Amino acid sequence: MDLERPVPVPDEVSAPFWDACNEGRLIVQSCDPCEWLQYPPAKTCTECDSADNLSWREVSGRGTINGYIVIHDSRLRVWVPVQPYNVAVVELEEDPTINFFSNLPGTAPDEVPVGSKVEVEFISVSDTQKIPEWRVVEG
Amino acid sequence: MVTVQTPPASMYRSREGLGVWEHKGKVAAVGIGHSPTARRWDGLVESSIGTWTVMALRNAMEDAGITPDQVDGMVVVPAATTGDRWYPTHPVPEDFANTFELTDNLNDGLSSMSVDWILKNMPELTNVQFAMHAPTCMSDAVVVAAQAVGDGLTNTCLVLKAWNNLAGRYGHEAGNNALDIAPGASQWTNPWGFGAAASTFAYLFDQYCRKYGKNHDMMAPFVVNEKRNGLLFPEGFWAQHRPEPLSIEDYLSARWVAKPANLFDCDLPIQVVCAYVFTTAERAKDMKQKPAYILNHASDRTRVKSSIQTLDECEAATDSVGRKLYEGAGISASDLSFENMYDGYTLFHQFHIEGLRFAGIQRGEALDLYATDISIEGPNPVSPSGGNAGSGRTRTWMHTDSIQQVQGRAGARQIRRPAEIGVSGGPTTTGGNFTVWSSTPG
Numbered sequence: 001m002d003l004e005r006p007v008p009v010p011d012e013v014s015a016p017f018w019d020a021c022n023e024g025r026l027i028v029q030s031c032d033p034c035e036w037l038q039y040p041p042a043k044t045c046t047e048c049d050s051a052d053n054l055s056w057r058e059v060s061g062r063g064t065i066n067g068y069i070v071i072h073d074s075r076l077r078v079w080v081p082v083q084p085y086n087v088a089v090v091e092l093e094e095d096p097t098i099n100f101f102s103n104l105p106g107t108a109p110d111e112v113p114v115g116s117k118v119e120v121e122f123i124s125v126s127d128t129q130k131i132p133e134w135r136v137v138e139g
Numbered sequence: 140m141v142t143v144q145t146p147p148a149s150m151y152r153s154r155e156g157l158g159v160w161e162h163k164g165k166v167a168a169v170g171i172g173h174s175p176t177a178r179r180w181d182g183l184v185e186s187s188i189g190t191w192t193v194m195a196l197r198n199a200m201e202d203a204g205i206t207p208d209q210v211d212g213m214v215v216v217p218a219a220t221t222g223d224r225w226y227p228t229h230p231v232p233e234d235f236a237n238t239f240e241l242t243d244n245l246n247d248g249l250s251s252m253s254v255d256w257i258l259k260n261m262p263e264l265t266n267v268q269f270a271m272h273a274p275t276c277m278s279d280a281v282v283v284a285a286q287a288v289g290d291g292l293t294n295t296c297l298v299l300k301a302w303n304n305l306a307g308r309y310g311h312e313a314g315n316n317a318l319d320i321a322p323g324a325s326q327w328t329n330p331w332g333f334g335a336a337a338s339t340f341a342y343l344f345d346q347y348c349r350k351y352g353k354n355h356d357m358m359a360p361f362v363v364n365e366k367r368n369g370l371l372f373p374e375g376f377w378a379q380h381r382p383e384p385l386s387i388e389d390y391l392s393a394r395w396v397a398k399p400a401n402l403f404d405c406d407l408p409i410q411v412v413c414a415y416v417f418t419t420a421e422r423a424k425d426m427k428q429k430p431a432y433i434l435n436h437a438s439d440r441t442r443v444k445s446s447i448q449t450l451d452e453c454e455a456a457t458d459s460v461g462r463k464l465y466e467g468a469g470i471s472a473s474d475l476s477f478e479n480m481y482d483g484y485t486l487f488h489q490f491h492i493e494g495l496r497f498a499g500i501q502r503g504e505a506l507d508l509y510a511t512d513i514s515i516e517g518p519n520p521v522s523p524s525g526g527n528a529g530s531g532r533t534r535t536w537m538h539t540d541s542i543q544q545v546q547g548r549a550g551a552r553q554i555r556r557p558a559e560i561g562v563s564g565g566p567t568t569t570g571g572n573f574t575v576w577s578s579t580p581g
């Protein structure tokens with residue numbers, strides 16, 4: 001896959017997440033009283049609607065491929081030239097209700113090993129920004 | 140000028156345990172009005188959604204046998220664009236501006252709609268005292284109007300949804316999708332290329348097939364049946380413009396959009412306007428059409444937790460909708476004569492009807508039901524409207540058909556078993572609004 005991925009634009013809520021990616025750490029929001037992890041980050045806990053107890057927690061970066069789609073007709077301009085491509089959904093080891101998108105670089109379209117364990121890696125999408133991607137660690 | 144309100148959360152029945160709806164059987168739909176359909180707007184005043192809104196509303200009032208001065212309420216969906224907005228990319232056409240009174244929103248009548256625009260351009264509506272803008276689509280407007288009539292906020296209420304379709308592909312390389320950067324919500328999707336029609340539901344369908352051992356080919360009888368029913372809908376796009384049946388082979392050989400969603404799992408964006416007249420059951424007795432009674436309405440307000448909706452979230456939400464609909468209507472699944480749940484994309488229809496336990500199915504059994512007789516002639520009519528797949532994207536066919544079915548005037552689509560109780564609603568597996576229709580007040 002050879003493309004210039006759209007570069008995320010950090011905002012007030014997301015900046016700590018993207019900064020952590022640049023440091024090679026995967027973090028998600030946590031609301032401790034709710035025992036609630038959340039990603040993508042939000043201004044408030046989506047369980048209790050309060051921002052009072054939100055903090056960031058580093059997570060393992062391990063997960064499982066839960067399933068996938070193969071995009072053949074993307075609406076995203078920069079992705080059209082690399083069609084078809086995988087968009088897999090990775091469930092986080094600590095909390096399977098948290099999921100991440102992944103293109104599984106190196107995996108051929110429609111040959112996604114569903115159920116496989118994956119680990120996060122951080123790839124550069126610009127001179128200054130890395131994003132989480134995932135690679136298969138076992139069959 | 141009437142003050143246009145946004146429906147408060149309290150108008151929606153979004154929780155379980157509310158008991159039988161306090162207005163069960165006391166509200167009815169009594170009139171239907173459709174505009175013609177077009178694939179896209181041709182730029183002419185006479186086929187603008189402004190002209191077609193006036194036409195659909197007049198058709199609905201005529202159908203109900205009422206005069207405009209008898210209307211005292213309106214629920215309108217202001218969002219009316221399938222793809223792009225007309226203004227400010229394009230100027231307001233001069234002949235449009237000469238034909239209609241414009242509002243502060245220069246898209247009104249072109250790619251949006253409002254109560255303000257309607258009242259400015261239909262001076263015959265002299266007695267409108269109540270007006271709301273339903274935020275999402277016709278399913279939203281229907282439940283808001285039902286509750287408003289039940290609550291006595293309006294006695295005779297017009298309900299309207301317009302869809303405009305301009306040139307270009309829906310969402311393709313538009314807005315954030317055209318950018319090299321990913322701002323706002325797109326920062327969580329676009330860096331991984333998550334952005335194609337049907338993507339979320341293709342993934343949920345992938346999960347569904349893995350959980351229950353099903354496959355995409357098993358969708359074919361449903362999609363073929365949708366098209367068949369749609370071609371029996373004289374108000375629909377395909378019946379009017381492209382009366383081509385769809386075969387199993389056509390479906391199975393269609394190109395992928397976001398595998399496992401193919402071209403025919405997606406609905407065709409069109410231009411159309413649809414309107415209804417709602418009133419009290421009491422008042423409905425004197426009107427031209429047999430009342431289509433409303434037994435209940437229900438809504439889902441699930442918040443998806445992470446990057447993409449999970450099958451667990453989808454099934455919990457649709458199960459809850461089923462329970463809420465039955466609880467408030469005081470009925471059970473076996474009371475349904477038909478179902479008209481939303482289908483635009485086809486790959487989530489099974490989630491809705493499994494949530495209803497329609498025709499006795501449990502989770503994971505809808506595609507097996509599709510292999511049986513689901514036609515309008517059979518014992519379990521699935522989506523007799525044909526939905527968006529059968530008539531183009533409006534999110535209204537399912538309501539029009541449900542009203543017509545229980546009134547006994549669905550024409551060639553009339554189900555052969557008695558049409559006593561049916562459900563309609565949508566749009567998707569979370570966040571939708573749903574209605575129970577009946578031929579009797581219950």
Ligand SMILES: [Zn+2]
Pocket residue numbers: 031032033034036045046047048049050053
């Ligand atoms: Zn919380």
